[in-house]
Amino acid sequence: MLAEELHFGRTVELLRVSQARVSQTIRTLERRIGARLFDRTSRRVALTAIGQRLRDEVAPAHRQIQEAFERARAAGRERNTVLRLGFAAPAVADLIAHRLETVRAQGFRVQVKEAAFNDPLRSRRDGDVGALVTLLPEPGVVVHTEPLVLAVAARHPFARKESVSLEDLARDTVLRALWPPRLPWTTPAGRPIELGRAPETIQELFLAVEAGEGISPLAEHATRYFPRPNLAFVPFSDAPPVEWSLAWREETGAVRALSSNR
Incomplete structure (x- = not known):
């Protein structure tokens, strides 16, 4: 962080640690490397040539680590979000119970809701559900077929x-x-x-x-x-045959798991 900010005050504020902790960490790192990484005066902080090279070589790996953590956090948030799944015919929830069990086993939360009989798309239009299993000619994935x-x-x-x-x-x-x-x-x-x-x-x-x-x-x-x-x-x-299709507002992980499960 200090290598990017080149300012102790901003670094301390961003990391929410004491300036002494930052200084101690830098001294420990410099002892391990055997060379100074920063030129420090009362007015400015600058990277040494070795410090600049280390920053440039470490930066791609650091970005990958940050991106990996962000993807993991996003996956965690998604699994904590309930997929409200509407059914134009509630009995179809029983007929695809194996799909719902597999989705829940993957860590996703699913809440089954009944859509209006005479206008099943209304619940999706109004945002009451994030996905809908229906007979209506909506783009989607067939999840159940019957005579x-x-x-x-x-x-x-x-x-x-x-x-x-x-x-x-x-x-x-x-x-x-x-x-x-x-x-x-x-x-x-x-x-x-x-x-x-x-x-x-x-x-x-x-x-x-x-x-x-x-x-x-x-x-x-x-x-x-x-x-x-x-x-x-x-x-x-x-x-x-009658084909019940899964149509959705947004393609989330739970929707992908439900539509790909056989």
Whole structure:
């Protein structure tokens, strides 16, 4: 520090030690080297030729050490920061539990939060979460894949079928819920799909389906997490899989660990 400042007062202030301590350290170093490193008078401090050469040769290594400590401090701060992870469907947190366990085992802290059913991106826009697992067509990394099923009322004609096709969507009103983004708004044959209202919660969606307001494509895990006596889930025979993607506001260490874990 003195080699850079060339001033005892500023060096003492920056290091927060006594001037006697600085002087003692310099004398010890000069004895080990066997030569003076500083020319000192009552008015000025200057490096000797040997002192200047030592400073120039040590400076790169000193910078590397400082940078290494700063990276270590940054990593420590990052691990002490909680990643608030939103889920458009909370059950998906269970389905990727192995990923979350691995991330936590690496020292990162993760807090799972439920995103709004009818507007899951809102939590990320508002800054309530730092990352979001969603079906919406957001740039991100796929963290879970599962089949698509069709939720219908238990008395609906489709409930008696072993499977349905995308063409069947044109035969009833489709309630707007977690609609998979890769499905078009028409059937593969070009028949228009009539869209119904957008329920605000998953339970409201189920009540609307049970009441006969319409049908709704959902991810297959709904059959296990939401069994209801007046509701049936019918698999699709030709639908693409549902892909849950991780999208984030800032790519932190926790996000990288979560997106790379398999």
